[in-house]
Amino acid sequence: xxxxxPAEKIRSNLPKVPGVSRRQQYSASTKRAxxxxxxxxxxxxxxxxxxxxxxxxxxxxxxxxxxxxxxxKQAVFEAVFExxxxxxxxxxxxxxxxxxxxxxxxxxxxxxxxxxxxxxGYQRVVIQEGPAVLGYERFREQEERSSFGLVQEMVxxxxxxxxxxxSSEMLETFSRIFFGAMSAAGESVSTAANPKVAVxxxxxxxxxxxxxxxxxxxxxxSLPDPEDLLAGxxx
Amino acid sequence: xxxxxPAEKIRSNLPKVPGVSRRQQYSASTKRAxxxxxxxxxxxxxxxxxxxxxxxxxxxxxxxxxxxxxxxKQAVFEAVFExxxxxxxxxxxxxxxxxxxxxxxxxxxxxxxxxxxxxxGYQRVVIQEGPAVLGYERFREQEERSSFGLVQEMVxxxxxxxxxxxSSEMLETFSRIFFGAMSAAGESVSTAANPKVAVxxxxxxxxxxxxxxxxxxxxxxSLPDPEDLLAGxxx
DNA sequence: TCTGAGTACGTACCAACGGTATGTGAAAGA
DNA sequence: TCTTTCACATACCGTTGGTACGTACTCAGA
Numbered sequence: 001x002x003x004x005x006p007a008e009k010i011r012s013n014l015p016k017v018p019g020v021s022r023r024q025q026y027s028a029s030t031k032r033a034x035x036x037x038x039x040x041x042x043x044x045x046x047x048x049x050x051x052x053x054x055x056x057x058x059x060x061x062x063x064x065x066x067x068x069x070x071x072x073k074q075a076v077f078e079a080v081f082e083x084x085x086x087x088x089x090x091x092x093x094x095x096x097x098x099x100x101x102x103x104x105x106x107x108x109x110x111x112x113x114x115x116x117x118x119x120x121g122y123q124r125v126v127i128q129e130g131p132a133v134l135g136y137e138r139f140r141e142q143e144e145r146s147s148f149g150l151v152q153e154m155v156x157x158x159x160x161x162x163x164x165x166x167s168s169e170m171l172e173t174f175s176r177i178f179f180g181a182m183s184a185a186g187e188s189v190s191t192a193a194n195p196k197v198a199v200x201x202x203x204x205x206x207x208x209x210x211x212x213x214x215x216x217x218x219x220x221x222s223l224p225d226p227e228d229l230l231a232g233x234x235x
Numbered sequence: 236x237x238x239x240x241p242a243e244k245i246r247s248n249l250p251k252v253p254g255v256s257r258r259q260q261y262s263a264s265t266k267r268a269x270x271x272x273x274x275x276x277x278x279x280x281x282x283x284x285x286x287x288x289x290x291x292x293x294x295x296x297x298x299x300x301x302x303x304x305x306x307x308k309q310a311v312f313e314a315v316f317e318x319x320x321x322x323x324x325x326x327x328x329x330x331x332x333x334x335x336x337x338x339x340x341x342x343x344x345x346x347x348x349x350x351x352x353x354x355x356g357y358q359r360v361v362i363q364e365g366p367a368v369l370g371y372e373r374f375r376e377q378e379e380r381s382s383f384g385l386v387q388e389m390v391x392x393x394x395x396x397x398x399x400x401x402s403s404e405m406l407e408t409f410s411r412i413f414f415g416a417m418s419a420a421g422e423s424v425s426t427a428a429n430p431k432v433a434v435x436x437x438x439x440x441x442x443x444x445x446x447x448x449x450x451x452x453x454x455x456x457s458l459p460d461p462e463d464l465l466a467g468x469x470x
Numbered sequence: 471t472c473t474g475a476g477t478a479c480g481t482a483c484c485a486a487c488g489g490t491a492t493g494t495g496a497a498a499g500a
Numbered sequence: 501t502c503t504t505t506c507a508c509a510t511a512c513c514g515t516t517g518g519t520a521c522g523t524a525c526t527c528a529g530a
Contacts, residue, residue, distance in 0.1 A: 180419020
């Protein structure tokens, strides 16, 4: 059989969009093909071990095409990263749809996130290599726009439901901490021999921590002011 | 003045150790010089942007020397990583010395960790690039032996003080989650405009979370069994 | 003191890779 | 139809990690 290039496969089921020339469609299809193939390779072998030749080879194009669409290797990685992150956040958003209670939302969000984190692409590209390849700055920017943004929403909802209204900095701090906890939890799940069991354990642990906060809130314990720590001693 | 190579500087204040030949001492000094210079360069520019030529140039030796001591670039990075991690864990261990109460220990450990995480070398080499360069496997192995091991001890102490005795898997899960939380907290501190304030906020937040757990423990709430989650439905 | 071996480097070189400069043919506008 | 433009292909370069090999110095043993 005649080998069809990845770009051709994409073209074969392109919808007809009025106002978009065939040329533009073709161009977009090769770009998508490049991102797709790069995504596979990055996931399987990692960034450093994946050469541009390997990427363009898989996509059945040449470096000329790649450098026409991207400014370099890192830009390709960034495109892959963005796609994976976008897919992840839409998955979580979809799961969240419908639930209204903040505590329930938190738990559902956690579950959805634990599913995401089992995806090898997410593990490799986002968690493992994202910070190193993109640099901390860009990595955080990207996260802000997707998964971390979601966590922040959830944390705000939970804490406000507990009648705590905190400064934007404390909200940020709490969100970062919870995000870190969830990432580690996800990591724990993703490397577990039995993911099912690991998910149950993680839900138990985080549920327990949330219950602790809830208990404090309901018994009227107030959140201390960080300023006090700066002024006086500890305790 | 005659430029002294980094290795010579190290040699100049070497203690006399009986049973160790001068040749061995010299060899060790160039190895240390290589690790030191590599550490600086990796911290400043990152792994990928640091060439072997730059490293051996800074250390005033050639690639022959480097490849005599290390199997390759990654091995050099690993040596740097190990040194930074070891320094960090000894710092924390020293801070922990003396305190006995598990809750107090946890807070002191947190504080020590928040200091560590402000070191640019720790940020760059351990947090940012460690997972990508070493790979997840080796990265976790190394962590296990240093910082994560400490966290695990602390979590065990706290939870056992709360009369919870949990399975080793649940302990692992809790430890991972707390470690993630602390890492994120550290990240939050390390990138903050005002680290002093950030430290206070982080301590407030984590203190609050710990207080929640403590409250549950003291009011006799038991930790649910993860098995229940697996058998039945949720909630 | 001499000698041989082993070790700690230095030197010369290579293949692979990311990146660039330039060429080319087909589609789109005139 | 002519021309321009754009989406690629081709050819090439500098740098880099890694290797093969050469060399001088140290040190144990005779």
